[in-house]
Amino acid sequence: MSSNIDTKNPIIIKNMIFVLQRNNPNSDKDILDKLVNALSKSGQKFQYLYFDKPITELDLIDEKFQILSGSQQYKKIDTFITYPSLRKYLRKITKIMLMLSIPIKIFPVLRDVKSRHLPWRRYPCPRHVKYLIDSTDAEHIHLIALSAGGITAALVSNHPKVKSLTCIGYPLRHPYKKKQRYRTHPLGIISKPCIIVQGNKDEYGNITDIEKCKLSDTIKIFEITATHSYENIIDEDMDKIYKSTLSLFSIGDQVSSDKA
Numbered sequence: 001m002s003s004n005i006d007t008k009n010p011i012i013i014k015n016m017i018f019v020l021q022r023n024n025p026n027s028d029k030d031i032l033d034k035l036v037n038a039l040s041k042s043g044q045k046f047q048y049l050y051f052d053k054p055i056t057e058l059d060l061i062d063e064k065f066q067i068l069s070g071s072q073q074y075k076k077i078d079t080f081i082t083y084p085s086l087r088k089y090l091r092k093i094t095k096i097m098l099m100l101s102i103p104i105k106i107f108p109v110l111r112d113v114k115s116r117h118l119p120w121r122r123y124p125c126p127r128h129v130k131y132l133i134d135s136t137d138a139e140h141i142h143l144i145a146l147s148a149g150g151i152t153a154a155l156v157s158n159h160p161k162v163k164s165l166t167c168i169g170y171p172l173r174h175p176y177k178k179k180q181r182y183r184t185h186p187l188g189i190i191s192k193p194c195i196i197v198q199g200n201k202d203e204y205g206n207i208t209d210i211e212k213c214k215l216s217d218t219i220k221i222f223e224i225t226a227t228h229s230y231e232n233i234i235d236e237d238m239d240k241i242y243k244s245t246l247s248l249f250s251i252g253d254q255v256s257s258d259k260a
Helices: 030-040 057-069 071-080 084-101 103-114 126-135 149-156 181-188 207-211 235-259
Strands: 015-020 046-051 140-146 162-168 194-199 219-224
Touching: 015 030, 015 126, 015 149, 030 046, 030 140, 030 162, 030 235, 126 149, 140 149, 140 235, 149 162, 149 181, 162 235, 194 207, 194 235, 207 219, 219 235
Parallel strands: 015 046, 015 140, 140 162, 162 194, 194 219
Antiparallel strands: none
16 A cells, blocks of 8 residues: 655645546556646645555465464465475465364355355455445545456445545446345445446447436536546546546535534
8 A cells, every 4th residue: 555644744735536446457547647646736635545456355364374373384385485486386385274273263254255245355345445435534535446446345335434535437237247245235325425437339338328327416427538447548548537536625524514
């Protein structure tokens, strides 16, 4: 993760932006960089936190295994085994042996993961995002998400600190797979102000696809000229995304003050 937080001279700022990327961190994220850069010049004071590499449920399980087995076990494997494929194989064996030796501590973790909405191997982990939201001193969290990051953003959107969402290229469907409920279900549970920016040539769904879903009343949708790569966005569309996101900041803050 990366951020603009000064750890040496921390200043508690009321607003914070969580930037959730697509599940492939190597894919283009230029649209997110442009949006965050524009917002930073708007006069709004905020800190941001970039999720450069999504933490998945599988990553958390792996961390749990390391804690229970002792990190030294994995370090020994990584030190003495130079072949990546063999190293991966021995790690699996270590996990199996650990599961057999202390199942009371391991199996509840796996059962908890299995019951969640997202395919836990690939997608950013909502539980990890919620933990970081709880850990920050910021009062208002604004979520900006691209592609699969939008699913995670929707799942954590009802956290009390979260005030608004901007989802760019929400992945409503996979181009080569049947309908997957975990993609569209979160759109019906969002209770905070939200905009969805969808490309007119997005392979993962366009506005017509969104309108077929069960949507929360707090969601507004608009279309731009783009495929799911969201590269080379024209200035007019970029300005529309920027202004819409900036307006959500004040709307989200107003909603929270009304509830207070």
